[in-house]
Amino acid sequence: MYRTHHCNALRAADIDEQATLSGWVHSRRDHGGVIFIDLRDREGLTQVVFRPEENAGVASQAHHLRDEDVIQVSGRVAPRLPGTENPKLATGAIELVPSSLTILNRAEVLPFPLDGEVNEDLRLAYRYFDLRRPQLARNLRLRHRITKATRDYLDGAGFIEIETPILSKSTPEGARDFLVPSRLMPGKFYALPQAPQQYKQLLMVGGIEKYFQIAKCFRDEDLRADRQPEFTQIDIEASFVRPNDIYALTEGMLASIFKAARGLDIPTPFPRLTYREAVGTFGSDKPDRRFGMQLVDFTEEFRASGFKLFRGVIESGGVVKAINAKGFAGITIGQVDEMTAIAKNFGAKGLAFIKIENGEWKSPIVKFFSEAERSALQTKLALEEGDLIFFGSDKWDIACEVLGRLRLRVAEIQGLTKNSEQLDFLWVTGFPLLQFDAAENKWNAVHHPFTRPKAEDLPLLDVQRYGEMRAEAYDVVLNGVEVGGGSIRIHEPELQAKMFAVLGVSEEDQQIMFGHLLRAFRLGAPPHGGIALGLDRLVMLICGEQSIRDVMAFPKNNRGQDLMSQSPADVDPKQLRELGITLAKKTP
């Protein structure tokens, strides 16, 4: 038996008991005579004291212990000498006085210390070692609590967990696929699933009615702090449901998750905003509402303005909007440049702003404003000394996005959400169904091609007013992060075929790529819909981390490499021959 107790178990009540502990040498304090070891396992720390006068052999062995050696000690639980108890340690009232010490494994010189900041690439190269950090260990355990709560909740709601294939089929829309070559059918490829989308819909056709999966998904796109090439979704699909059913289910599940993980009762139901409201008021379809700085519309006020720039934009169908960056009039030249760069990056031609300083409105454009226009700005933006107005005047979506991005950056600079404990959940609904891609000269699905148009917008399909159609789709947003999204699906073969056609998929290609789905819909497909939540992002938010890498056991770096195992890597030419693959010569 390696242990009788773990390292966070022994208390004053155990004094004079015999105990055996196993774990890592967390720290050693060698006084030449007496030696203290903090022994660590995943549960905590226990001080072990070696006294030469009690057991010279064991004590001399202990002189050679180094950090992170793995040892086993057996002995007597003793009270600490009066005055030497450590209140910072749960086991601080006692110590173990060992009669035997077994060194189970030595640790070489450590690549980096486990406390303090270390470069992430080094940590990733030694991930198995880095996982000993309390932070990462805590995150993985919290992640387990969250998936456990998810399974328990969905099981209680009658959902069945079903695995769907990882070796799947490439589809044209969406993200770039990871491909897997087939050996038995040379020249053909599987694709790793971007999501179990079609399978879960086919499970609905199969009469499962309530499905879920903690599903690995794969997308071959560039990485970010919150995007990895392989990630996990809480994937849910149900039959005979309307959006309200999905909302209630998701809210209940998230409440259950936050209760299990953080002991918090989050208020439900979540508020709902339409896409138009979210973008129009916050400049984002995943608004962070933990601070104000809302977008205010001044299109009517400036319709006949003496300021030609605004008037011209409005005359050509655009809008004038503004935000009040409170207390930001002291903005530096560098920050003005940064804000202007942000504005231009998101499509604005420039950035107009007004500082309210020393009771004056400071800006080259103020002189063009009428008294009524100034008064409207004053009132609707609730201007005070020290405030700063940013304007967005452009087409609606550009003006909104520019101000939305500025709003987030100002909030970041001002630290408005720093140390915030607030959990702001909301639903965003009524997304556009389709978006025109000028570069490809075609319509693309905003969500995915299986998304159901809102019933009242269906007539627009036949008159080809695609851009005005809204989807029966919804996102759930937490603190400005999209943690999930879903939709009610199309279950009629005719409508689905029509959607494919709008998206530019020929009838022949429909049969090749989606024939099974269209055929399934002709065999009694129930109305259905669902949602998928990004588990990694959710865990990240619950753990208070900035990156999903910190809530995954073995994440990849910025370029999709595993710095520990050095993947991706070259393969043996024999493997390629079996697959019928020849590598193109590298172009110099």
Next chain:
RNA sequence: GGAGCCUUAGCUCAAUUGGUUAGAGCGCUGCCCUGUCACGGCAGAGGUUGCGGGUUCGAGCCCCGUAGGCUCCGCCA
């Protein structure tokens, strides 16, 4: 594909205007130390300043290129 920041000892960082032999803390090695818990003390080892080129009497520092890391934009149905 683009932008920004970064790269000096095993780790985290410093190094004045371009100027002597590139320093500190932690870690490591050796010695001392019997109540510490960030133990303490003494001594020591450890550097191609990412790499290549340039400017200069002289480059960690300036210039050009390149590699790598992170963040963001594009991309992510």
